Amino acid sequence: GDSVTQMEGPVTLSEEAFLTINCTYTATGYPSLFWYVQYPGEGLQLLLKATKADDKGSNKGFEATYRKETTSFHLEKGSVQVSDSAVYFCALSTGGGNKLTFGTGTQLKVEL
Amino acid sequence: DTGVSQNPRHKITKRGQNVTFRCDPISEHNRLYWYRQTLGQGPEFLTYFQNEAQLEKSRLLSDRFSAERPKGSFSTLEIQRTEQGDSAMYLCASTPAGGTGELFFGEGSRLTVL
Numbered sequence: 257g258d259s260v261t262q263m264e265g266p267v268t269l270s271e272e273a274f275l276t277i278n279c280t281y282t283a284t285g286y287p288s289l290f291w292y293v294q295y296p297g298e299g300l301q302l303l304l305k306a307t308k309a310d311d312k313g314s315n316k317g318f319e320a321t322y323r324k325e326t327t328s329f330h331l332e333k334g335s336v337q338v339s340d341s342a343v344y345f346c347a348l349s350t351g352g353g354n355k356l357t358f359g360t361g362t363q364l365k366v367e368l
Numbered sequence: 369d370t371g372v373s374q375n376p377r378h379k380i381t382k383r384g385q386n387v388t389f390r391c392d393p394i395s396e397h398n399r400l401y402w403y404r405q406t407l408g409q410g411p412e413f414l415t416y417f418q419n420e421a422q423l424e425k426s427r428l429l430s431d432r433f434s435a436e437r438p439k440g441s442f443s444t445l446e447i448q449r450t451e452q453g454d455s456a457m458y459l460c461a462s463t464p465a466g467g468t469g470e471l472f473f474g475e476g477s478r479l480t481v482l
Contacts, residue, residue: 345410361409
């Protein structure tokens with residue numbers, strides 16, 4: 257079945273540091289790929305997405321590129337801020353039902 | 369548009385009791401999803417509706433779990449004879465059919481079974 261593997265956290269960075277959170281997937285067919293973010297005390301919200309190979313999703317300075325050859329969708333940001341502290345979930349969707357399969361989440365802590 | 373609303377936000381119950389959670393999706397979103405999230409894990413799919421029809425159920429959804437969406441608007445998730453292993457955050461999400469694939473999540477209902 258479909259599955260998503262992402263790096264374990266917590267990841268602790270200093271403000272303005274470079275961020276990479278790794279995500280790889282296994283899926284039948286051609287999935288759409290997503291990064292969702294959960295800020296403290298809030299619900300999950302979509303950060304970015306990519307629907308086909310070589311697409312790059314971007315939002316709020318975050319980027320991820322759909323790499324079919326390596327089945328990966330790594331999340332990157334050039335300069336993190338304290339306000340980026342949250343849990344980040346990689347997810348995929350196959351089929352027409354928009355049902356998401358999530359990874360286990362990676363907690364990011366950004367310190368001054 | 370007030371977003372996806374879930375109630376109650378937190379429920380504490382004793383083992384063996386029944387509990388019911390309610391989800392009000394974004395209006396005019398005809399797809400509604402239930403997920404379960406335990407500590408340190410990602411959300412796991414339970415079931416989804418398109419309008420009032422329940423189109424898919426996960427094997428995680430045992431016979432003690434039942435979900436309904438009688439008029440294609442709000443949905444309820446009932447857990448009968450709760451067990452300690454049912455303790456989790458229950459998340460609801462909605463999306464318009466044929467949308468972009470983005471699910472809009474509520475803040476969740478946390479269940480604690482003592």
